[in-house]
Amino acid sequence: MxxxxxxxxxLYPPEKSKYLEEKKxxxxxxxxxxxxNENIQRKFHEFESKILTILNFQDFFEILxxxxxxxxxxxxxxxxxxxxxxxxxLINPLINSKIIIEKTKFIDRSDFNAVFGxxxxxxxxxxxxxxxxxxxxxxxxxxxxxxxxxxxxxxSEIVGSLNxxxxxxxxxxxxxxxxxxxxxxxxxSLCLSNVAAHEKLKYFAYxxxxxxxxxxxxxxxxxxxxxxxxxxxxxxxxLIFLDLDKFKRINDNYGHDAGDDALVYVADTLKAIVREExxxxxxxxDEFVVIxxxxxxxxxxxxxxxxxxxxxxQPLNHNGTKLTISLSYGITSTHDKGIDSAAALLKKxxxxxxxxxxxxxGGLK
Numbered sequence: 598m599x600x601x602x603x604x605x606x607x608l609y610p611p612e613k614s615k616y617l618e619e620k621k622x623x624x625x626x627x628x629x630x631x632x633x634n635e636n637i638q639r640k641f642h643e644f645e646s647k648i649l650t651i652l653n654f655q656d657f658f659e660i661l662x663x664x665x666x667x668x669x670x671x672x673x674x675x676x677x678x679x680x681x682x683x684x685x686x687l688i689n690p691l692i693n694s695k696i697i698i699e700k701t702k703f704i705d706r707s708d709f710n711a712v713f714g715x716x717x718x719x720x721x722x723x724x725x726x727x728x729x730x731x732x733x734x735x736x737x738x739x740x741x742x743x744x745x746x747x748x749x750x751x752x753s754e755i756v757g758s759l760n761x762x763x764x765x766x767x768x769x770x771x772x773x774x775x776x777x778x779x780x781x782x783x784x785x786s787l788c789l790s791n792v793a794a795h796e797k798l799k800y801f802a803y804x805x806x807x808x809x810x811x812x813x814x815x816x817x818x819x820x821x822x823x824x825x826x827x828x829x830x831x832x833x834x835x836l837i838f839l840d841l842d843k844f845k846r847i848n849d850n851y852g853h854d855a856g857d858d859a860l861v862y863v864a865d866t867l868k869a870i871v872r873e874e875x876x877x878x879x880x881x882x883d884e885f886v887v888i889x890x891x892x893x894x895x896x897x898x899x900x901x902x903x904x905x906x907x908x909x910x911q912p913l914n915h916n917g918t919k920l921t922i923s924l925s926y927g928i929t930s931t932h933d934k935g936i937d938s939a940a941a942l943l944k945k946x947x948x949x950x951x952x953x954x955x956x957x958x959g960g961l962k
Contacts, residue, residue: 641781644668648788652795654687655694661759661785662700673739673762675700677732677746679709684749684756687793704731709758712746717755719747719778721769732760743769747778750786751793759785805879807857808864816878816886817939823876823888824939827931835897837887838946839926842957844883847920855915859883859922862913870904886943894930901926925953 647664651657658676666674678685680703691697708731712720722729723743732746733739742764749757759782763769803815811819820836827834841847841859848856860883867877867885876888889897905924912919927949929942936942 640668641777644781645784648785651788652792654792654796655691655697657789657792658688658691659694659696662696665759665761669761671761671763673734675702675734675760675762676749676757677709677760678703678757679706679755680704682706682756683751683754683793684789687796702732702734704757709755713748713755713758717748719745719775719782721745721771721773721775723766723768723770732758733762738764742766745769745775745778747775747782749782749789752790808861808879810864810868810885811876811878813878813880816876816880816888819876819878820886820888820939820943823890824931824942827890832891833893833931834942835889835892835894835928835930836942836946837889837897837901837926837928838880838943838950839885839887839901839924840950840954841883842923842925851915851918851920855918855920856883858915859913859920863908863922863924866904866907870907871900886946892930893932894928897928897930901928925957926950927953 644664647660648657651660662674662676665671676684676688678688678701685703688697688701712729712732721743724741726733726740726742726744729744729746730740732744739762742762743766744763745761746758747760748755749759761769803811805812823834826832841863844856844859847859860879863885864877864879867887871877871887871889874890875892878886878888880886887897887900889900892900901924908922908924912921914920927946929936929945929949931942933942933945936945
């Protein structure tokens, strides 16, 4: 015999009704959770699509610091950068980016380690945030509410953290699951490592790896551009071609490390003394070139005297041995006779350098 379902006033019995209601609520809760996770995944995909194709630091950091807040509806996102880390060296040159300057805070590694220790997972804090002031912006409004602090890596080295703040204390509570944030930070760190590798390749394509100066290839491009500009605007352009005296003797007597130190020392001295608009490059070996826009030859001569005075007064200290470095140089300008191209300007300066080297060697009286 088939039993009919028992109903009371058209309803299931109380115990059955309660069970079905609980099942219904569980199903609704499950659907809400699935919808929420799907929404988070959609936002993750949207954010990843914005950063995966970026290959330069400024764009990467600017998009990271703006789009993360926009997509995830976070009121404030900023970077804590460990001083002297590889990320610090990447951000320091980006002084023209208002976004990066306003949303970057440099901290000591010891302060960072005091919070993270040996752990590498995100940290969530709520209510009073004063114990973590070292990570917080200066404005007091960010000292309450809640924050998420997630470590950032470049090539497996922790270089800082990406921080998110909300005035709502329940936004980032300590007992919340951080798995989604951990996945996101892995993607961000991977992208940052890729950008770093690309920028490094680009940097060494135009810079000398020892001194950090422009290399010969980059110098020739800049010289051609500056020469054309000087002619177009009828401005004088001077060029200094210089090298180190007795450089071979430094290598022979003190080793190639001393020679490298001497090259770096000269490069640093040149960069410290020339103007911001001047261009310094390592041409080859111990040869350097300096491009001086809107500078006459006599001013270039005065500059070299200052540089030599600096080298004389502050000898290079190599493993306790003081080495006084002297330079020989040739100077030409676009006012010189027969200078009708950038190549002619460089060749003439090289010839004058050769004459000076011969004179110092006693070949010319």
